[in-house]
Amino acid sequence: MVTSVVDLRSDTVTKPNEAMRAAMANAEVDDDVLGHDPTAFRLETEMARIMGKEAALFVPSGTMGNLISVLVHCEIRGSEVIVGDYSHIHIYENGGISTIGGVHPRTVRNNKDGTMDIDLIEAAIRDPKLELVYPTTRLICLENTHANCGGRCLPVEYIDKVGELAKKHGLKLHIDGARIFNASIALGVPVNRLVKAADSVSVCLSKGLGAPAGTVIVGSKDFIARAKILRKTLGGGMRQVGILCAAALVAVQENVGKLEGDHKNAKTLAEGLNKIKGLKVDVDSIETNMVYFDILEGAHMTAQELRKKLEGKGILVNMKSSSRIRLVLHYQISESDVQYTLACFQQALTGAPDENNGK
Template identity: 50%
Template sequence: MSSNTLLRSVRALLRCTSRSPASPVGSPARRFLRATPVRLYYNRTGAGAADTGGSVPVLTVDLRSDTVTKPGPAMRRAMAEAEVGDDVFGEDPTVNELQKMATDIFGMEAALFMPSGTMSNLISVMVHCRERGDEMILGDLSHLHIYEQGGSAQLAGVHSTTVTTLPNGTFDLDQLDSKIRHGYPDAHYPRSRLVCVENTHNILGGRVVPLPFLQELRSLADQYGLALHMDGARLMNAAAALGVHPSVILKHCHSVSVCLSKGLGAPVGTMLAGSKDFIQRAVRARKALGGGMRQSGILAAAGKIALSDMPGRLDEDHRNARSFAEALTQCDPPLYQVDLAAMETNIVRFVLHDPGLSPTEFCELMGTVSEAEVDALGQGVSVLMFPHVGGTVRAVWHLGISEEDTQLAIKKAQFVAHQRSLTSGRGR
């Protein structure tokens, strides 16, 4: 299945749902991205033993999302010992330290600690689009457009128009140009104020937006006086994949939202960054939405470890994800199809060759342990995944999944393929 065919399937499914360049090894970027490994901050494995009532324990490998990460002992200790104050008054020292750290890492003038990425993206839209009826332009497969409940329209009164998302997470700039409104204050049209881009791209399996595209996109935005916001929930994965400092990516953006509670392992929080004026306005919007927190340094302490120590280990997730993807392509009998060229970070999306096996049924098989599996593998392994858009299955690597866990997941996928061939008669 080609990338374009898969995209058409994705869009069709979403419509149905709606109706129903690497840096040198010694460079600052490499030193930042390859910081001290963080095995001290989480337990060795995500494969936790679960007693099913039988004599054989079941090991669980949770690949549903990188949101399932949990803070380890060192992160919990930092949270317990954090110095706190009233953040609404600007008096929480740990929050202030986290915001200063984010400012430096992202190369922005200021930053703000947010409860969630959805609120952070919404506030970015509210600040950039200051009048009700303003318009933003974004990809038709973007997280902000698909998964955030239309909050920009519900709560901010901001109109959206979409451009077609391409297989690498970009969009055609000529099409974007054609969507920009001109002639304000013509009474018939909204006013174009904002362009949003997603990096890495969630629906497209963790694709990294190329730097030349961002440069051209910013040039076009500047030409028409538009702001450029990046939904960078997995920005640090993009930086690790490109081998650059995050600020290299963000020099093309007016604002960014970066999640701390995905692959970076904090329990809560997102960082919003931009100009000083942008953040000042964002503080007001956060308060209006109920996002003003008090002694939130307890959470910010985890965020500090997430930003300082966790980026250096993201390459590990990328390697493990690729190992799994490559193993699927080599599986005999061939049940799985993976576009390895699209495998850039920590997300693996694949298609099942068997038309009689739906993604939902496959995920049930991967999560269930049978006696035959225990006999064949000597143990039981429950691998948790999600059925995804376009008839695919998604698996996401994170700091709770080790190389050993990855090998367990590979063995389980091979076992399911073998068992499927027997039941369908192809193995006879």
């Protein structure tokens, strides 16, 4: 009988800890739409400082944060944004930049490490002399870490080069930094230095940092002033939002330092899975808290079948295809959880006795 659950579907599944719940219960609040919620102000001020930008704005979700950022930079309908063909903005955000903002995405192929070739980015920039027939390129978007590429980190040298390219052509640079703190920890680069070249960054608080909800977007004071108007237009203005911001402050203060442990656990999990017959993991590509693996034909099992077997043992995973699964580590997954997970995988694939049944 399963007595506990190891939830590896995403780092969004974390639950608020006792410190967060206490902070939420005791949060000083006011009407944030009127600009008077003191706890929201504290969070935004702190995030702007940490990210090295002038100002910040709390929004309900990462998707809204990216949407607002793109629309601020591409305020004229018919503008074009250069995005990776494997990026979250392009694939998983309901095409909002197009359907809501009238912004056209021009995709560039993402490499396995999440980068896009600089020369391909430059080649995708429209010639302004041909604006009669082409959309006008106004923005380049990067994603760090890059989720669909396995949680890979974009190095600061690469981001700087993209920033230089953007300035050369009079464009803006936005970073979807849903897991930017993971990248900072893995690369050993302060987060403010990592995003120095960016005009705006969206930072998710409810993934690796473990807050119950919310994203902060950062940029110049002018950018945030326009973003605040769009937030209201999109229905993202909330009242006593300090209750959520209080938990986010705890997450920022207490959980950034725990990300290194998530990365270590991910590496341990990847190495263990790769030793199990029928599974294949590119262990060298594990840089942060994500583990993608393939089920080989010799395993005679689909990802769906494996998922169901694991679920019966309290292991929850995320299918990406009929033969590919993603696991995401977070601060509420312990080293013992990792070992239990490996034992369950071994048993599910080989039929070996499960000595850890029930954990």
